[in-house]
Amino acid sequence: MNKRKSYVYKITGMALMAMVISSCSSDDDDDDLGNWIDKSVFDGSARSSISGFTIDNVGYMGVGYDGDDYLASFWAYDIEGDYWSQKADFPGVARNAAVGFEVDGTGYIGSGYDGVDELTDFYSYNTAANTWTEIASLPTARRSAVGFGANSFGFVGTGYDGENDRKDFWKYNPTNDTWVELVGFGGNKRRSATTFTIDGLVYLGTGVSNGVYLDDFWVFDPTTESWTKKLELDEEDEYAVARSNAVGFTVNGYGYIACGELGGATNTVWEYDPSSDEWDQKTSFEGATRQDAIAFSNGSRVFIGMGRTGTLYLDDLDEFFPLDEYEEED
Amino acid sequence: MISTAKYWVVIVLFLALGFGYSIYNQTLTNNRQIFHSQIVDLNDGYGYQIMKGEKIVILQKFIPGFPGKQKFVTEKEALKTAGLVISKLEDGKSPVLLPSDLAELNISTTVSH
Structure with missing residues (x-):
């Protein structure tokens, strides 16, 4: 009986200590703004290294890898209605690590890796018709590149070609279906970098090459097609922005780099202020740490989901409110 | 005669068990039907x-x-x-x-x- 009592005391003591410790750590978290709300209502289509784009209030995502198979299925998430629809299958070979971007209301997915080869083929998606059309192939194969649409052109650059990391950029012109090499990127070769676009300017950073996470940060002006170096991602001692396989997105004039890989999957989130060229840490992603996730953003709302942590492939989706106080209970 | 009665009892019991299990199983799946x-x-x-x-x-x-x-x-x-x-x-x-x-x-x- 006495023995049992002492156990009870021990357990109560340990529980109290755990409460004190956990309340201390949650006080620390309060320094960072940003709240997360889980939007997943079903076990969706778990996959990582997905590609997609957001057009109007619909986030499109497809292809990817689920741990067993390379995928060709393609889904749309309705931001307002908070539901999914399965759209026309991607017509190319199933793949992951492709790029996806939007140019003037049309979606594009291409390049990537099918489990054997790095790929060059590219396709456009018409949201109104729910149809895919093959377009001119990217001149050089690659996976884990960056892709973005700006100033009525598509841009694809960096990545891994099967032998080397790359630093070349290509510009796609939808009016004559051609790719032209774009010179002038002064950064290092890399794979699995991230971009976000604020007021028509495209910011590029992060990524990895030969095991080194890169610290340089660039802005691309698509009207002059020129790159300018910004402050490095380790400019301040407290910065921990460098990583690879992250997601980049823009909400209300700020850029964000979230989740990714840094010797393992991470869930940290950093906010970029283009007016001061400074970074600020936000509340970390509430779900599991993850890399190769996807972000849908219409400029004012953003959703992050899918991806993987180690060999666990994820299917959940969270909405991020960068200006709100963190609440654990919602 | 006695052995046939025993035989029927076993059959009926067996059927009842099977029927009961199928009902039980159905309510179980109904619960899962979210x-x-x-x-x-x-x-x-x-x-x-x-x-x-x-x-x-x-x-x-x-x-x-x-x-x-x-x-x-x-x-x-x-x-x-x-x-x-x-x-x-x-x-x-x-x-x-x-x-x-x-x-x-x-x-x-x-x-x-």
Whole structure:
């Protein structure tokens, strides 16, 4: 009986200590703004290294890898209605690590890796018709590149070609279906970098090459097609922005780099202020740490989901409110 | 005579057990049925939505995976496709429908995949 009592005391003591410790750590978290709300209502289509784009209030995502198979299925998430629809299958070979971007209301997915080869083929998606059309192939194969649409052109650059990391950029012109090499990127070769676009300017950073996470940060002006170096991602001692396989997105004039890989999957989130060229840490992603996730953003709302942590492939989706106080209970 | 009576008792008991188990099993699966489907009438065809309680989780106005805007020709085809999605969800699988799934369900499509 006495023995049992002492156990009870021990357990109560340990529980109290755990409460004190956990309340201390949650006080620390309060320094960072940003709240997360889980939007997943079903076990969706778990996959990582997905590609997609957001057009109007619909986030499109497809292809990817689920741990067993390379995928060709393609889904749309309705931001307002908070539901999914399965759209026309991607017509190319199933793949992951492709790029996806939007140019003037049309979606594009291409390049990537099918489990054997790095790929060059590219396709456009018409949201109104729910149809895919093959377009001119990217001149050089690659996976884990960056892709973005700006100033009525598509841009694809960096990545891994099967032998080397790359630093070349290509510009796609939808009016004559051609790719032209774009010179002038002064950064290092890399794979699995991230971009976000604020007021028509495209910011590029992060990524990895030969095991080194890169610290340089660039802005691309698509009207002059020129790159300018910004402050490095380790400019301040407290910065921990460098990583690879992250997601980049823009909400209300700020850029964000979230989740990714840094010797393992991470869930940290950093906010970029283009007016001061400074970074600020936000509340970390509430779900599991993850890399190769996807972000849908219409400029004012953003959703992050899918991806993987180690060999666990994820299917959940969270909405991020960068200006709100963190609440654990919602 | 006695042995035939014993024989019947065993048969009846066996049937009762089987019947009881099937009822028990049914209530168990009913408990798991958190998803249900509704057919959407699109005038010139049918779609479906997968609901979790009152909430739409998947809205399918067109046949999943197929290019263009092909609707289900009959309500029955939409219903059996939605049924397959629900069974995948209830098995904890991805709700994705592959071309082979739709071929197995004999879904009529105007344009081939």
